[in-house]
Amino acid sequence: MRPIHLQIAGLQSYREAQDIDFSALTGAGVFGIFGPTGSGKSTLLDAMTLALFGKVERAPGGTQAIMNQAEQTLSVSFTFELGHALGVKRYRVDRQFKRGGDVSVLGSLCRLIQYRDDEAIVLADKAGEVNQQIQDILGLSMADFTRAVVLPQGKFAEFLTLTGKDRRAMLQRLFHLEPYGDRLSAKTAARFKETDVAIRALQAEQQGLGDASQAALALAEQRLGEAREAARGLRERLAACERRAAELRAVRELQRERASLAARQAALAAQAPRVAQLAARLARAAQAERLRPLVRRRSAAEAQLAQQRGVARAAAEALGAAQGALAAAQAAHAA
Template structure:
């Protein structure tokens, strides 16, 4: 922020309208204001701070003391500041609350505090204390306390920023130099590093776990001991390097084994061929032995059959005689077959008749039973004619009841949560109202006592004023309305204690 022009009227020691043209001082970023004590140096900075933030720069100067005590009742008190920020110009005008001559009648009335902000780039102006304060703080980027710590070296106030805690200094410089994006980037990098560290640890643990399940096929015991010891080291690259070496050695050994296996396969193939040839010879030998046994057995059977044939050949005449008897008996076969067939048909017919009668009786009984069952089924069918419709209605009613029950359970849960929140909110509101009320009481008490204390200080200084000698506060040699002592006897220590109490109540509120 670069001030361009400052105008004050009836503000502190500046009774008449006074304009300071900073542009005539050049484009430097540092201005030096010098002068005797009480000549109004600090009041210039108070005017700039009041224009930007609506309060004086120091803690000991309240807004009701900003109006010049020597100002006439018709003179208005105001401050105008033209400043430039990031290549854009702004004009802000403020006045504190003060008593002025009434426009009607002879009494006095209160002129309320007001503020206006004009944008010189064509945007519409805004007014109102809160609106102007928020807009100016948004434009400049720092609050009043930060501005007073960095914008002016005034009677040791700059030491406050040096004595501030680390958090407060970080916040102040971050807003001044707009390092928020860098802080976000730093936190993002830190978060990513934490994530990557976790992933690296997981991968390392997985590698170690896999290494524990590996036992390299090495003959050298010292190399095996070294391999086992690497499972406990932190440098994963050593383990990976040894694994690569072991893999290369295993590949070479595998290649040798494959060549040896190929030679063994060839030898095995020749051996299998020889075994096959021998097995064929053994099979032929066994087949020959079996055929020899079959020949011996067949020869023995042939001899037995020959003997049997010779014996039966002697019985041929007797057999011829029996053959004639058989032929005679066979001539009676047709008569016997016919008689047997007739007997069989008679028996069969008798049996079939009985079976038919019995079957008809059983069928009749079954028909009667079936008719009764059909009649009962038809009766039940008439009774159950509308059962499907009733069943659908009942199932629909059950679904509605279940749905209503679930809705009731959900609403009951929400109602119980609402009751708890309402009770907690009422309690919090009551506590907040009590704290705000106590804070307002303490704040009013402190403001009243502070004003009385400051007036007494002014009265003490005015008591020693002499005509023709300059005032240590405003530097004027004329003293038309010197301040007088009040009846208040509050000490600075009591005032400071009251201020601390007011701050404590304000924090609680």
């Protein structure tokens, strides 16, 4: 960020409007602001911070007691440039405040402007929108800006007098690097502990290996050969046992099958009387089946005989009636 122009009025010791043109100063790339203590050097940085973020880093609450006691309004306008891949972009931030109490102030105007082809374009005109736009443009929050760009007053002299560990701690505090240092220390301690545990494990394993001389190696090879021979014998015994186990499993299966057949035979034997009864009933049924035509013919003959008997009975009754009629006719004739 390159400062171009700063205008302040009513800010701390700057009661009257002040215009500061940085164009001539920034031409060389580096410039300094010098003056006795209390001359307002830090107020210029406060004015830039107030214009960009609406707060002053060293003021209580960000805005308490920043207005000159003899004034009722405070204004600040800051023009700056930022370099981009497409070129340089120029912005201007305007803010105005009015007194809200003895030490408090209230924002009355806030505006962010971008210059494009000598034309001023308003990007935002509300405090929240301006703050967000500034953070997006700079890529820094107010805390980041005051730590990385604006070094707080008195911290630089303190930093120069520090050495070694104290200087590293100071840098950590300035740039809020304590969490990273703590995590690095914790990670280093954990790595050291893991390495120490691994070393102890290797030492214990080395002690467990014992003597590694030629004689010990030869003895170990001899024991290895004996162990291999014993393992070969055990494998042969294992194969024999597996074959025997297979034979015994086959025998057990045959015994189970035999027991099953015996049980089935016993069940069939228990059903023999009932089977004999069924066979006798079947024989009688077959005999009855052979006699069924005769029974049918007998039944038909009996029905025919009964029918003929009925006819004969009817004829006898008709004959009796005829005889009675004849007798009556004869009697009538005789009379």
